[in-house]
Amino acid sequence: MGTGMWTAASGAAAQALNLDTIANNLANTDSPAFKKDVTTFKEYLTNVEREHQPGDIPRGPIKDKDLYPLDGKDQAFVVVDGTQTIHKQGPLRVTQRQLDVALEGPGFLEVSTPQGIRYSRQGSLKMAADGRLVNSEGYPVLGTVPDPQSGGAVGISAAQIPGGPGGTMSNVAGRYVNLRDRGSYLTISDQGEIFDRDELVAKLSVVEFKNLNKLKKSGAQLFENKDPANPIKPAKTMVRQGVLEGSNVNPIEEMTNLINANRLFEQDLKSLKTYGELMGKEANEVGKL
Numbered sequence: 001m002g003t004g005m006w007t008a009a010s011g012a013a014a015q016a017l018n019l020d021t022i023a024n025n026l027a028n029t030d031s032p033a034f035k036k037d038v039t040t041f042k043e044y045l046t047n048v049e050r051e052h053q054p055g056d057i058p059r060g061p062i063k064d065k066d067l068y069p070l071d072g073k074d075q076a077f078v079v080v081d082g083t084q085t086i087h088k089q090g091p092l093r094v095t096q097r098q099l100d101v102a103l104e105g106p107g108f109l110e111v112s113t114p115q116g117i118r119y120s121r122q123g124s125l126k127m128a129a130d131g132r133l134v135n136s137e138g139y140p141v142l143g144t145v146p147d148p149q150s151g152g153a154v155g156i157s158a159a160q161i162p163g164g165p166g167g168t169m170s171n172v173a174g175r176y177v178n179l180r181d182r183g184s185y186l187t188i189s190d191q192g193e194i195f196d197r198d199e200l201v202a203k204l205s206v207v208e209f210k211n212l213n214k215l216k217k218s219g220a221q222l223f224e225n226k227d228p229a230n231p232i233k234p235a236k237t238m239v240r241q242g243v244l245e246g247s248n249v250n251p252i253e254e255m256t257n258l259i260n261a262n263r264l265f266e267q268d269l270k271s272l273k274t275y276g277e278l279m280g281k282e283a284n285e286v287g288k289l
Contacts (some may be wrong), residue, residue: 009272015262015264017039018261021037022261023258026249026251026254026258028249029249030246030247032124032221033121033122033221033247034247035085035121035247036254037086038083038086039083089105090247091245092104092245092246093243095244097242098184098186099126099186100241101123101204101239101241102239103123103240105234105236106236107208108121109123109141109142110141110142110143110205112139112173112176115224118139118218119222119223119224122221122245127179130180131178131180132178136221137220140176141204141205142176142205143175143177143194143205144175178202179196179202182196187241188204190239191203192204207231207232208232208237209230209231210229210231211227214230
């Protein structure tokens with residue numbers, strides 16, 4: 001009886017976390033470039049912690065599971081294995097704002113934060129008072145600067161800088177994109193090159209990753225990468241000016257998931273209540289003896 005109660009309790013706890021994840025997805029339906037999360041579960045079998053001794057002689061009354069082995073599945077618990085971010089491309093929305101950019105493809109913009117380099121697909125950019133290009137949270141957007149010796153071509157890429165993407169860099173400040181004293185005719189190419197009329201000013205640092213599952217959300221639409229070997233040079237990402245990427249949350253799908261998770265949660269609570277009532281009844285019967 002106790003085992004069944006703990007099974008129901010573990011299911012209820014897992015669905016409660018699932019409800020929180022779904023609710024957060026729904027709350028960010030209109031957040032630019034938001035990536036939805038899904039809760040992953042796994043089944044934990046208590047028999048994996050017990051030494052199996054096939055030669056044991058059953059002691060006490062023979063139970064059904066002695067005749068039909070369940071391999072510990074009668075003592076299974078549900079546990080939350082974690083959350084996984086779905087990096088599916090969100091819909092693109094035209095804003096016609098000069099400094100709005102959307103990344104079409106798997107890439108991320110490099111952003112400098114007090115905690116180190118982070119990565120973002122939120123492209124609602126603006127010019128700070130000192131001329132630096134920053135994101136909506138005020139964090140500087142990183143890039144590369146023109147190399148006069150190469151005829152105006154952009155210099156080394158972020159991936160070629162010592163300690164590059166994902167690493168600790170001592171020259172991050174030198175990679176801030178500064179648009180001070182630039183005119184109102186800024187254009188951004190598909191490769192992220194920023195032009196003031198015909199003059200190349202800078203190039204946005206766009207980074208792709210071998211394994212997106214290694215990225216962890218760190219708040220404010222930012223992602224952290226702790227594997228220095230994970231970042232790679234962008235090969236599939238295009239930068240679109242005057243466009244923003246929307247959230248990849250489908251509100252209808254999430255509402256369906258919310259209803260299903262809530263029903264499972266309520267069923268587990270009803271099971272807990274039933275087990276409690278049965279245990280109380282058994283206790284009363286023992287007391288009468």
